[in-house]
Every structure is written in structure tokens, then in C-alpha cells.
Amino acid sequence: MRPEVERALHTIPIGASSPLRACRNVDTEPLVVAEAHGQYLQDVDGTRYIDFMYGFGPLILGHAPQAVSSAIARQAADGTLFGTYCPQEVELAERIAATADHLEQMRFVCSGTEAVMSTLRLARAYTGRTGVLRFNGGYHGHFDLVQNKDEARMRDAGLDPAAMQSNVYAEYNDTASVERAFAEHSGEIAAVVVEPIACNMSLVLPEDGFLADLRRICDREGAVLIFDEVITGFRLTYGPASNLLGVAPDLTTFGKIIGGGTPVGAFGGRRDIMRLLDEERVLQGGTLAGNPLTMAAGLATLDVLAGAGFYEELERKGALLEAAVERHRAEKGLDFHFVRTGSIFAFIFVPRSTPILRKADVAAQPHAPYTTLYAGFRKAGYHLAPDIEEPMYISAATPDETLEDFAARAVELLATDPNT
Numbered sequence: 001m002r003p004e005v006e007r008a009l010h011t012i013p014i015g016a017s018s019p020l021r022a023c024r025n026v027d028t029e030p031l032v033v034a035e036a037h038g039q040y041l042q043d044v045d046g047t048r049y050i051d052f053m054y055g056f057g058p059l060i061l062g063h064a065p066q067a068v069s070s071a072i073a074r075q076a077a078d079g080t081l082f083g084t085y086c087p088q089e090v091e092l093a094e095r096i097a098a099t100a101d102h103l104e105q106m107r108f109v110c111s112g113t114e115a116v117m118s119t120l121r122l123a124r125a126y127t128g129r130t131g132v133l134r135f136n137g138g139y140h141g142h143f144d145l146v147q148n149k150d151e152a153r154m155r156d157a158g159l160d161p162a163a164m165q166s167n168v169y170a171e172y173n174d175t176a177s178v179e180r181a182f183a184e185h186s187g188e189i190a191a192v193v194v195e196p197i198a199c200n201m202s203l204v205l206p207e208d209g210f211l212a213d214l215r216r217i218c219d220r221e222g223a224v225l226i227f228d229e230v231i232t233g234f235r236l237t238y239g240p241a242s243n244l245l246g247v248a249p250d251l252t253t254f255g256k257i258i259g260g261g262t263p264v265g266a267f268g269g270r271r272d273i274m275r276l277l278d279e280e281r282v283l284q285g286g287t288l289a290g291n292p293l294t295m296a297a298g299l300a301t302l303d304v305l306a307g308a309g310f311y312e313e314l315e316r317k318g319a320l321l322e323a324a325v326e327r328h329r330a331e332k333g334l335d336f337h338f339v340r341t342g343s344i345f346a347f348i349f350v351p352r353s354t355p356i357l358r359k360a361d362v363a364a365q366p367h368a369p370y371t372t373l374y375a376g377f378r379k380a381g382y383h384l385a386p387d388i389e390e391p392m393y394i395s396a397a398t399p400d401e402t403l404e405d406f407a408a409r410a411v412e413l414l415a416t417d418p419n420t
């Protein structure tokens with residue numbers, strides 16, 4: 001074991017402040033990174049790794065992009081926390097709100113978890129109900145109300161059973177399961193919370209009509225529809241992915257990208273729901289929420305994202321990767337899913353004749369091919385998702401050569417695995 005890892009383990013459980021970083025699910029030692037620039041992570045020995053994780057999604061511009069780093073440095077020189085109104089906060093809120101009609105008001109928090117937590121509290125206050133309908137395989141943070149109950153690797157100790165009982169589960173892409181849940185819990189469900197594109201059970205795309213069905217059912221049942229866009233917000237287009245998907249939720253959560261790589265979360269939506277915060281009927285706040293440092297990083301990031309052709313270029317890169325993987329896969333005669341939307345992608349080792357629609361379809365895959373893939377890529381100087389069910393990301397700093405090389409290597413490695 002590396003001495004840095006041993007040292008970390010002494011003071012920090014698993015050695016890091018969030019579980020997947022330990023790389024236990026890929027049987028590998030974690031990287032110990034000293035600095036990061038562009039597409040590279042550089043470890044404490046000076047070895048560089050090409051990154052396909054980008055901090056689990058926030059770093060859409062790559063590591064330490066100049067515009068963002070300078071904005072952070074400038075703001076740091078002028079103060080990192082005011083504890084009062086600041087124009088940067090209003091500016092970022094206005095810019096995010098301007099991306100969709102349904103984002104009438106916004107608030108900032110410090111993480112995606114807090115953003116979801118706040119929307120659920122609002123939904124309960126607004127409806128006077130307590131139940132929360134969510135989907136197997138979705139992830140919305142680690143607080144009791146949305147902790148997963150069905151995972152093989154479930155860590156359920158310490159959860160409040162009463163809070164867990166408020167959870168009602170349905171299956172992604174399965175409208176009938178949502179109807180059943182509402183029938184069984186008539187008048188009890190305050191909110192339906194969903195990742196409009198599911199990014200925590202590998203990568204699962206919504207089937208045509210599924211999100212519209214949720215909209216229709218929520219309207220009929222008087223439940224609040226919450227899109228958790230912590231990953232998808234500003235990842236696929238300048239604004240929430242709901243703009244691409246054609247369904248407007250009542251509330252939306254953001255995180256990751258809008259903070260330019262600093263701690264952030266945000267939520268927003270219908271004024272008549274958000275107003276409960278103004279009327280002081282719902283308590284929600286945070287010492288560091290909306291701090292000028294994060295706001296400066298977010299504004300500098302959005303400046304770049306708003307540039308002409310930014311998302312078209314990311315889509316071009318994503319399409320290039322997909323085409324290259326498919327070309328090599330066909331040449332080797334391998335059978336697996338390569339799922340991609342924009343700059344998010346994942347491998348799912350299930351025959352292509354089986355559609356991937358929900359958690360059970362993803363969970364059915366063997367783990368060995370991904371372990372092979374991860375180990376081979378680590379040796380070749382790449383940092384991939386440290387878990388088979390985490391998607392990976394392309395950034396604006398990922399060059400075409402990296403994508404070509406990645407596709408060729410991936411298929412070559414998988415061809416050596418008997419389970420693929």
C-alpha cells in the first residue's frame with residue numbers, strides 16, 4: 001500500500017471524504033493526486049493520468065481552466081465570504097433562472113444533497129403530504145429520505161426508519177409502476193423526484209413519453225415533480241436537460257457544473273412553491289451558501305459555456321467517441337452496450353438485444369469486464385470511473401486523439417475478457 005494511503009486511513013475512514021474514491025469496487029489502490037491541469041491528473045510521484053471522471057462531473061471545462069482559476073483568485077483577493085447580500089449571487093441566480101421558464105426563483109446551497117433535501121421539504125410544505133416517490137437506482141444524496149433501499153451494497157445502518165417509510169419506490173421508465181405506487185399511497189405522495197436522465201445506475205436514458213407521463217400523473221395527483229439535475233444541469237445544454245427533454249418540472253436541483261469545481265448546489269422552480277421560503281414557512285439556509293468564491297467560479301464557468309458552439313463541440317466529441325467504440329466493437333465482434341448522451345457515457349455489459357431501461361437491467365451485468373477495463377486503463381495512464389455503475393465524462397479539454405485512443409484500448413481490453 002502506498003504510504004500516503006496508509007497515512008490517510010489512519011485519520012480518515014476509508015482514507016477519503018466520499019466512499020467511491022477508495023476504488024474498492026475496482027480492486028485497485030486510489031490515485032493520490034497532487035495537481036490537475038486540462039485533461040490530466042498528476043499524482044504525487046509526478047505520473048500523469050488522463051481523466052474521464054472530472055471530479056464526478058463538475059469539471060466540464062477540464063482541470064484548472066484558466067478563466068475559472070483566475071476568477072477564483074481574483075475573488076479570493078477580495079473576500080471569500082460576506083455573510084450578506086452580494087451581486088455575484090444575484091447574477092448567477094439570474095443567469096440560471098433565465099435558462100428555463102419554469103425556473104422562476106432560485107436558491108444556492110453547498111451540495112447536491114442539500115439541494116434535493118431542500119426541494120423535498122418545500123414539496124412537503126406545499127402539499128401537506130409526507131411521501132416521496134423515487135426510482136430504484138436513482139441517487140439524490142445520502143440523507144435518510146432518499147437513501148437507496150434496494151442495493152446489494154446498501155449501507156442502511158443509522159437511517160431513521162420513519163424517514164425511510166416515507167420513501168415510495170417505482171421503476172425508471174415504467175409508468176405502470178408509478179401508477180401503482182400512487183394507487184397504493186393515495187393522497188400521501190408530496191413529490192416525485194427523478195433524474196430526468198439516470199446517471200447513477202450507469203447511464204440510462206428516458207424512454208419517449210416517460211417524463212411526460214410523470215408530469216401528467218403529478219398534475220393529476222397534486223404532487224410536486226422534481227427533476228434532479230445535479231449531474232445533467234449544464235452538462236448537455238446551457239441550462240437544465242429538461243430543455244432538451246421537453247418536460248417542465250415544478251422544481252429543479254443543480255450542483256456540480258454551476259460551481260465551477262467549488263462546493264455548490266442550487267434549487268429553483270415555481271414561484272408559488274419557492275415563495276414558502278420568503279413567507280418564512282420553510283426553514284432553509286447555510287453559512288456558506290451563495291458565497292462569492294463559488295459564485296465567481298460559477299459565473300466564469302457559465303461565461304465559457306455560453307460561448308458559441310460550446311455544446312455542439314462537446315456533442316461532436318461524444319459522437320466521435322461513440323462511433324470509434326462502435327467501430328472497434330463491431331470489428332472484434334463483441335456484444336455490449338455503449339450508452340452515451342452528449343459528453344456522458346458508460347459501458348453496460350449486457351447483450352445489445354436486451355434493452356437497458358431500469359436498475360435491474362444494469363444490475364444484471366457481470367462485474368469482471370469492468371474490472372479488466374479499469375485495471376488495463378490504470379496501467380495505461382487513465383483514470384476511469386471507480387465503480388461499474390458510475391458514468392464517465394468528456395470535458396472540453398479532452399482532445400480527439402484521447403477519444404480515439406480510449407475507444408481502441410477499451411475494445412482491445414474487453415476482447416481479452418471472457419465475460420464480454
Ligand code: PMP
Binds near residue numbers: 142195
Ligand atoms: N443528485 C444526483 C443526481 C447526484 O448524482 C448527486 C451526486 N453525484 C447528488 C444528488 C448529491 O450531490 P452531492 O454529492 O453534491 O451532495
